Amino acid sequence: MGPKIPIDRWIERIVDAAESRLSFLFDGLSVFIKAIVGGFSAIFHALPPIVLILLFAALSYKLGRWRLALFTLIGLALIENLGYWAATMDTLALVLASALLSVAIGIPAGIWIGRSDSARNVITPVLDFMQTMPAFVYLIPAVTFFGLGVVPGVIASVIFAMPPTIRMTSLGIRQVSPELTEAADAFGSTPGQKLWKVQLPLAVPSIMAGINQTIMLALSMVVIASMIGAQGIGAEVYRAVTQIKTGKGFEAGLAIVILAILLDRLTQRVIQSNKRRG
Numbered sequence: 001m002g003p004k005i006p007i008d009r010w011i012e013r014i015v016d017a018a019e020s021r022l023s024f025l026f027d028g029l030s031v032f033i034k035a036i037v038g039g040f041s042a043i044f045h046a047l048p049p050i051v052l053i054l055l056f057a058a059l060s061y062k063l064g065r066w067r068l069a070l071f072t073l074i075g076l077a078l079i080e081n082l083g084y085w086a087a088t089m090d091t092l093a094l095v096l097a098s099a100l101l102s103v104a105i106g107i108p109a110g111i112w113i114g115r116s117d118s119a120r121n122v123i124t125p126v127l128d129f130m131q132t133m134p135a136f137v138y139l140i141p142a143v144t145f146f147g148l149g150v151v152p153g154v155i156a157s158v159i160f161a162m163p164p165t166i167r168m169t170s171l172g173i174r175q176v177s178p179e180l181t182e183a184a185d186a187f188g189s190t191p192g193q194k195l196w197k198v199q200l201p202l203a204v205p206s207i208m209a210g211i212n213q214t215i216m217l218a219l220s221m222v223v224i225a226s227m228i229g230a231q232g233i234g235a236e237v238y239r240a241v242t243q244i245k246t247g248k249g250f251e252a253g254l255a256i257v258i259l260a261i262l263l264d265r266l267t268q269r270v271i272q273s274n275k276r277r278g
Contacts, residue, residue, distance in 0.1 A: 015144055030151045036100065037150050040093035049080045052089075056262070063269035071265075075258035084233055084255045091222055091232030092259065094150065098157035098218040103211055106162045110169025110210070111195065114203075120170065127163040135160055135221055139228050153222060153230030161217035168210025172203025205271055212267040219260055233259070 019026075044052065053076040061069035079088050113120040138159050142152035176199045184194045200207075226234030233255050240249030 015141055019145060026145045029155075030146055033097065033101075033151045033154050036097045037093050037154060040096050041090060044089035044093055045086070049076075049085050053077060053080070060262075060266065063266060063273065068265055068269070072262055075262060079255045079258060082251050082255065084236060084252060087231070087233045087236050087252075088255050088259055091219070091234065091256075094154060094157070094222045094225075094230060094232055095215065095218045095259075095263070098154050098161060098222060099211070099215045101154070101158045102162040102214045102218065103165055105158070106165030106210070106214065107169050107207065110166040110207070111173060111200075113166065114170035114173025114199075115195075123166070127166060130159060131163045135224055136227075138221075139225065143228050148229035150230050152228055153225030156225055156228075157218045157221040160221045161214045164213035164217065165207070165210040168206045168213070169203065172206030173199050175206065176202045208267065208271040212264065212271065215263050215267060216260065219256070219263065223256060 047055075053073060056076060057069045057073045060072040079085055109123065113123050135156075138156035139152065142156040146152040146155060180198055180202070181194060184198045189197070222230060222232060223234035223237065226232065226238045233252055236252035237249055237256070240246075240252060
């Protein structure tokens, strides 16, 4: 065995250099992310629980009819009854902020690697790395650059949750029939017209499937991020674990399960609606 390769020291030097030279960028990102999370949180906390429960139930009925609406009504009412409404809304704000940033970055990246083999060959190994790295590891650099709290939780969630949107957007672009793209070329379409009028509309079901996976991964990471100070229902689970309160942990876990099922079913209904229209 030769001497150990000092990968740990190399990474720490890179992180230290980035922290000292890019602090202005991290400060700007921190303000931006706090504004997004604060906006969602303000909306969810401004309305009384009963109003939000009825609004979510109405949305569920519109997308999935009475079974999903009934589950939404009973599930959210149970969360409010157990006393986890505020924490659940904080978690929902974190999930939506993380998913929004993941989609805003992931769809353009997916379009890029969907139309360029060179880009795909470079970015695909990066996506493999992002998806196989243990989720807890993302918390370390996030805390180093942004400290404790909501912002590092969102950053770690974006990194962890973004790959499915990129992959599924790329897949949707590449699965468009060559005959259709050739027909668009034959009619003199520019690359932009071909993208917006042919490839993206046909790729919408695949893109929505990627967004669904991104939302679910963001929820799982937001719960883990409670370890670094991200508020929400994950903090209740973490507190119950550290204090060995089994009942409290079960209640908080139940609230997470209800939120996860609700987000999953709503996004799946949107996907099915798009397929029917297609």
